[in-house]
Amino acid sequence: MALEDVCSFKERPVQHKWFSFSSLGDAAIPFPTSDCYNLRCSRLETSENNCGVPLHFFIPPLPHSSSFINRPLSSFCPPKNSMTVQRPFRLAHGTTTLGFIFQGGVIAAADTRASAGGLVACPAVHKITPIHSHLVVTSSGSGADCMLWERILIREIRLYQLRHGHRLSIRATAKLLSSMLHPFKGTEMCVALTLCGWDKQEGAADCATSLEDSPWMTDDSSLAVFSNQNITATTSPNSGPKLIYVCSDGARLQGDVFSVGSGSPYAYGVLDRELRWSLSKGEAISLAREAVFRATHRDAYSGNNVDLFHITAQGWSQRKREDLKEEYYRDKEKKGKKKNDKLK
Secondary structure, eight states: OHHHHHHTOOOGGGGGGSOOGGGGTTOOOOOOOOTTOOOOSSSOOOOGGGTTOOSSOOOOOOTTHHHHHTSOGGGGSOOTTOOOOOOSSOOOOOOOEEEEEETTEEEEEEEOOEEETTEEEESSOOOEEEEETTEEEEEEEOHHHHHHHHHHHHHHHHHHHHHHSSOOOHHHHHHHHHHHHGGGTTSSOOEEEEEEEEEOTHHHHHHHTTGGGSTTOOSOOOOOEEETTEEEOOSOTTSEEEEEEEETTSOEEEOSEEEESTTHHHHHHHHHHHOOTTOOHHHHHHHHHHHHHHHHHHOTTSOSEEEEEEEETTEEEEOOOEEHHHHHHHHHHHHHHHHHHHHO
8 A cells, every 4th residue: 555655554453453364374265356467365465564464455344254255256257148238339439649749849639529439429528638747648449448547547656656756757657557458458448548748857767776677667778877876867768758659458659759540640641741850839739730630621530629738848738729610711711822822
């Protein structure tokens, strides 16, 4: 428990309010969980700081708890004659989200239409979610799945900060999210998140010695230089703008530009033509807005409005939501001016 560790919780009476594992003996009792998390009660880690209370989880007191825990696993399985409920229609996912890096930071943009098959379920959803002051994620896929995993990611980052006293780097955040999503590969879960953020220079040394150096994190990361008990962080990929794509099969890709969703081919057409490192802030915002507009103009599953975030070393800032009809009229006005100039 992160809060108990941070607060150095040592109150002994709490231990007696919970069911004691000692009565279970040394027998290992499996619980019905996913294939990656097989919880067993045979070897529980304890600490002197919390008076021998197990670090992982507590079991509340239940009447006849031993008989309940020792129930066969078959009792938890659905009956053989149970029926599977089919969806009334084939669920089609559609959206347009994008992010790119330029000399002024990171731009994240997305439309606001939520679709369910041929139905516009909601015209004003939020597909860009702030995770902390220097990180936002764009989401595409199943709305319920994306919202759930965004909440889980926010929780895990906050718990990590409470335990270690500093925030998790964006690269390590992507590795953590990928590891959590991988067990669900091959299921109907549909999540595609693009992490758009900025890592501060002072956080590079901290993160290099923590999660990114663990054996299950395979990407290379630059380390800090230690001399005379002073930590000097070298110029490393841990600092500066970051753009990382993570999907529900566990894939993790880092790059300078990503567009995800059914409207992404149209957005890429605009970005590949106009995107360059030397864009000013105004030009980058205009490019992102036009890319989303072009995608929504051709893709039936995207539309309504455009949300846009700009992430720098000072944190993220959000522009006011714009109706894509305004972009349509601006585009029409530009075409009219070009036509008049040709006639002259």
